[in-house]
Amino acid sequence: MSAALLPLSRTRRPVLPLLAALLLLLPIAAVLASAATPSGPVWSHIARTFLPEMLANTALLGLLVVAMAGTAGAVTAWLVTACRFPGRDGLQVMLLLPLAMPAYVAGYAWTWLMDVPGPAQVALRGATGLSYGGYWFPEMRSLPGAALVLAMVLYPYVFLLCRAAFLAQSTCLVEVSRTLGHSLGRTFLSVALPLARPALVGSSGLVLMETLADFGTVQHFGIRTFTTGIYEAWFGMADRGAASQLAAALLFCVALLLALEQATRGGRRFHPMTTRHAPFQPVPLRGAKAALAGLACLLPVLLGFAVPAGALLSLMVEAGDPLAPSRFLPFLTNSLTLAGITAALAVLIASWLAWSARMSGGRMARLAGRAAGLGYAIPGSVIAVGVLVPFGLFDNALDAWMRARFGISTGLLLSGTLAALVFAYLVRFLGVALSAVESGLARLKPTLGMAARTLGCAPGEAVRRVEIPLTRGALLTAGILVFVDTMKELPATLIVRPFDFDTLAVRVYNLASDERLAEASTSALLIVLAGLLPVIALTRAMRKN
Numbered sequence: 351m352s353a354a355l356l357p358l359s360r361t362r363r364p365v366l367p368l369l370a371a372l373l374l375l376l377p378i379a380a381v382l383a384s385a386a387t388p389s390g391p392v393w394s395h396i397a398r399t400f401l402p403e404m405l406a407n408t409a410l411l412g413l414l415v416v417a418m419a420g421t422a423g424a425v426t427a428w429l430v431t432a433c434r435f436p437g438r439d440g441l442q443v444m445l446l447l448p449l450a451m452p453a454y455v456a457g458y459a460w461t462w463l464m465d466v467p468g469p470a471q472v473a474l475r476g477a478t479g480l481s482y483g484g485y486w487f488p489e490m491r492s493l494p495g496a497a498l499v500l501a502m503v504l505y506p507y508v509f510l511l512c513r514a515a516f517l518a519q520s521t522c523l524v525e526v527s528r529t530l531g532h533s534l535g536r537t538f539l540s541v542a543l544p545l546a547r548p549a550l551v552g553s554s555g556l557v558l559m560e561t562l563a564d565f566g567t568v569q570h571f572g573i574r575t576f577t578t579g580i581y582e583a584w585f586g587m588a589d590r591g592a593a594s595q596l597a598a599a600l601l602f603c604v605a606l607l608l609a610l611e612q613a614t615r616g617g618r619r620f621h622p623m624t625t626r627h628a629p630f631q632p633v634p635l636r637g638a639k640a641a642l643a644g645l646a647c648l649l650p651v652l653l654g655f656a657v658p659a660g661a662l663l664s665l666m667v668e669a670g671d672p673l674a675p676s677r678f679l680p681f682l683t684n685s686l687t688l689a690g691i692t693a694a695l696a697v698l699i700a701s702w703l704a705w706s707a708r709m710s711g712g713r714m715a716r717l718a719g720r721a722a723g724l725g726y727a728i729p730g731s732v733i734a735v736g737v738l739v740p741f742g743l744f745d746n747a748l749d750a751w752m753r754a755r756f757g758i759s760t761g762l763l764l765s766g767t768l769a770a771l772v773f774a775y776l777v778r779f780l781g782v783a784l785s786a787v788e789s790g791l792a793r794l795k796p797t798l799g800m801a802a803r804t805l806g807c808a809p810g811e812a813v814r815r816v817e818i819p820l821t822r823g824a825l826l827t828a829g830i831l832v833f834v835d836t837m838k839e840l841p842a843t844l845i846v847r848p849f850d851f852d853t854l855a856v857r858v859y860n861l862a863s864d865e866r867l868a869e870a871s872t873s874a875l876l877i878v879l880a881g882l883l884p885v886i887a888l889t890r891a892m893r894k895n
Contacts, residue, residue: 366706370699371718374777377736378601378725384594384739392589396596400579408562408575408600411497415561418501420554422650423508424546428538429647431516434632435640441647443886448654449506449830450881452838454566455858455874457499458867459658461570462665464490496571500561502654507560508553510827511789515546534633548792552785558607559726559781562600565841566859576600577729585731597732601724659878662871669868671861678854682876685837685853688768689880692775693833697825699776700783708791726781730774730841737774737846741765771846778842779835783828790824830884837881854880 429435430442448456464470466482474485489495543550565577576596583593635643671678703722725733741764749760764770840855847856854877861870 368718371722374722380736380739381594387591392587393592404579414497415501419505419557423505424512426647427509427513435635435643444651446885450878453503456658457567459661504557507556511549511553515549549789552789563729665868665871671869671872681854689833689836692836693829696783696832697829700787704787723781723784725777734842734845774842779832782831786828790821834881
């Protein structure tokens with residue numbers, strides 16, 4: 351066999367990807383090192399009182415959110431891909447709008463709408479003449495309410511990756527299923543969905559990890575989870591060891607779930623066996639079926655974007671932030687700069703790790719990718735403290751050495767800088783980019799790269815000229831998801847940001863924590879507006895593709 355056909359793992363060991371993964375694991379290692387300290391009275395108190403409740407709430411919340419977000423994302427992706435009905439083109443764009451809505455902002459809006467003094471119950475009492483307590487009304491500040499809010503904000507992860515997977519599937523398989531008498535729904539369940547398993551599982555994993563790491567929503571809804579327990583132990587009880595032990599337990603659970611999914615997948619492959627198939631042709635729907643399909647696609651948009659955005663717009667018109675419009679420019683500039691830098695670096699690093707694993711085929715390269723993406727399961731505040739601990743040690747050691755050697759104080763070079771904040775974002779959100787890139791690579795036949803190399807292309811050239819153009823959609827999706835997530839990130843920004851460096855998310859938190867939601871609505875809408883721009887770019891790329 352010629353050298354051109356040999357896998358890259360025969361000639362190059364993935365040392366650099368492993369080193370990069372170890373660097374990204376540094377904050378997690380700092381947290382785990384703190385968790386190895388002997389347990390104190392705070393941990394004993396948590397284990398006796400709150401731990402069973404936190405376990406039950408976290409498990410139930412994750413199950414509900416994954417079930418609702420997975421169903422909404424997969425069903426809507428299939429409907430807009432496989433069916434043609436009135437309003438389909440517009441709904442393809444609208445289904446991505448919740449990407450721009452932070453979960454904690456949607457939670458603020460929904461609780462304002464549904465609480466006792468909110469517009470919904472005020473209108474109900476005015477229409478019926480009943481007083482409070484004389485009627486039944488769903489309790490929004492509950493675990494199912496929090497799960498609904500999170501699911502309707504997070505389902506676009508599933509929609510994006512499943513739609514790409516459905517478009518890449520062979521039309522022949524769908525046509526064969528239909529000729530055998532299967533309905534479109536049965537074809538979806540028995541053919542299309544099993545073939546889209548990498549995209550469905552990868553996106554559902556993102557939804558689960560985002561749910562496990564959420565703090566603002568569950569705290570506002572009064573739900574005690576692992577994340578709120580970490581915050582209470584770290585910042586309320588001032589016990590970093592107890593908080594680190596809770597974070598380590600959360601990390602172990604996520605790693606176990608990821609390993610279980612890989613084991614159950616086995617050696618099955620999900621890419622098409624041939625590239626010679628016609629483009630996907632949607633089936634026209636009419637009458638009641640068309641109306642139901644349109645309603646099924648419209649409902650998640652209403653719950654995840656339209657209703658919260660409408661509530662925020664109403665609050666902004668009613669009161670709004672007292673600051674002049676020109677004062678918002680620094681907040682917006684800071685948010686966009688951080689999000690753009692983080693998204694670009696995340697796509698580059700994720701692509702490097704994913705293609706290193708694909709080209710080498712070795713266990714170490716795959717392990718490096720898995721390890722680098724584990725930070726997405728850790729709350730932002732824990733990662734922030736994990737970043738500050740080693741950075742602080744380095745700054746203090748360097749300062750002590752410079753004082754002793756040259757009599758010069760270097761101060762803090764890394765701690766509390768934009769570099770430290772971007773590094774915290776990368777640790778937090780690299781898993782998003784990795785999942786999107788790996789999902790795109792899973793749909794490429796391995797023989798494509800081998801064929802290019804037999805024609806004289808070097809391995810890097812084959813990737814650049816053949817595989818990267820075929821995965822442009824996945825790369826763009828990865829960048830968009832990281833950009834929007836960085837715009838919405840709150841805990842890491844609060845802890846790591848430089849002094850007097852505020853973003854839109856920090857402005858929203860400062861006002862909403864003081865129950866000044868009407869004033870916070872202006873900054874919240876700016877976050878949504880900034881997130882809409884990349885969503886529009888993504889929809890254009892999807893249409894072109």
